[in-house]
Amino acid sequence: MKNVVAVILGGGRGTRLYPLTQLRSKPAVPLAGKYRLVDIPISNCINSGLRQIFVLSQFQSASLNRHVSRTYRFDPFSRGFVEILAAEQTEESMDWYQGTADAVRKQLHRFLRHDTEHILILSGDQLYVMDFRTILEAHITNHADITVAATPVTERDATEFGILQVDTDKRVVDFVEKPRDVSLLGRLSLSERSLVEQGIAPERRYLASMGIYVFRPEVLMRALEDPNQIDFGKEVIPRAIQGARVQSHFFSGYWEDIGTIRTFYAANLDLASDDPPIDLFEENRPIYTRPRYLPGAVLRDVKLSDTIVCSGARIEATSIEKSIIGIRGVVGRGSRLSHVVMMGADYYAYRPNRQAPTEEVPMGIGAGCVVERAIIDKNARIADGVIIRNQDNLQHFDGPGYYIRDGIVIIPKNGVLPAGTVV
DSSP states (O other): OTTEEEEEEOOSOOGGGTTTTSSSOGGGSEETTTEETTHHHHHHHHHTTOOEEEEEEOSSOHHHHHHHHHHOOOOTTSSOEEEEEEOOOOSSOOSOOOSHHHHHHHHHHHHTTSOOSEEEEEESSEEEOOOHHHHHHHHHHTTOSEEEEEEEEOHHHHTTSEEEEEOTTOBEEEEEESOOOHHHHHHHSOOHHHHHHHTOOTTOOEEEEEEEEEEOHHHHHHHTSSTTOOOIIIIIHHHHTTTSOEEEEEOOSOEEEOOSHHHHHHHHHHHTSSSOSSOTTOSSSOOOOOOOOOOOOEEOSOEEEEEEEOTTOEEOOSEEEEEEEOTTOEEOTTOEEEEEEEOOOSSOOOOTTOOOOTTOOOSEEOTTOEEEEEEEOTTOEEOTTOEEOOTTOOSEEEETTEEEETTEEEEOTTOEEOTTOBO
16 A cells, blocks of 8 residues: 555535535535545545545635645654645646646646555545545456446436446446436446346446546556546546556445535435444544544533534534534524534634623524524524524525525525524
8 A cells, every 4th residue: 555646636616515615625615513525535545554645726725725734644754644736837837727637637747756556536525435445456456557436326316427337347348427318328327137246226227436546657647648638537537448448346335426515415414313324433444634622512401313513512502403513613592403514613702701792793503593404604603583494495595694505505604694684
């Protein structure tokens, strides 16, 4: 593993996750109250024995850079590092990253300085647990030039991913990015025999690329020689199939691409359920994040069910169900929360026995509020008596101090809802 370099792609503008990406990049979006999305691939790398990790960032990267630099510090006597590589102007290029492959091309010379034998390319906005040693072992055993991690998906989801067609040796013979044609989907579907052999449910008969690739360095260099090859899914992998040995690696575990507000919201609440898809209490494969020296949460006369409450929280609500309360989260007396992802706060604004100025709404959720099916971003201020229910069942709407996406109400970072607000 010491000769494997991991490259985590920071992603584009993240427009489908707006307004969560209004002030931060996708990998920096908080997850499960205390983590960031980028903690997932980095933790998978560390738990797999990988210690040479690069994170490529571009848009709204300050928060991501700060988190990574404060969190991942290896022993100074080891070769380990997690290094941020931001888009930069050079003598060869004055442009920003134009796509996933273009981002790797512009930084490729840095990855080849470490006696690199294999390059593992990952996405920074996915939720899963994987031991990368298994895909690397399969890559070596199959004498592959490229290995693509793949997972079964339904026909509905197939139109959102790159779909692989493989032969009996699991070699990729076709790759179509986000296929829309029904007849084309039929050709790409797995055979009945493959479904039985892999133990796949019949409705999940399409193999979707997970955006996880293993390359031999010389193959990657050749693939990126053409500057028109700017995206792995759209150009590099389909073209490589014609002349290189491209293998698939089947992954049957939980995997979620956090690409939209709907998937982000659902993934968070799933982690708070009684049967979470990922065990956050797994001692041997922990999810790492920045250590914070916070007191334990304080709960007063509150009924909780299927809820994660993080350190530093102060809760006096009447009831909270199927929700997440992030670090330093404050919920006032008598409030009721249901299906809420509350990200908490970056700093303490609570001061016992001190009254805030009359014109200032205190940090967190005030007293007597009703909040249902909502995302409350960091440092949001919601005054007493506010009701958030999306009573008109809107799917997409921009209101004063809030947004609605996929029917979910979002209070943006540093947002303020004054007393009397009804959503």
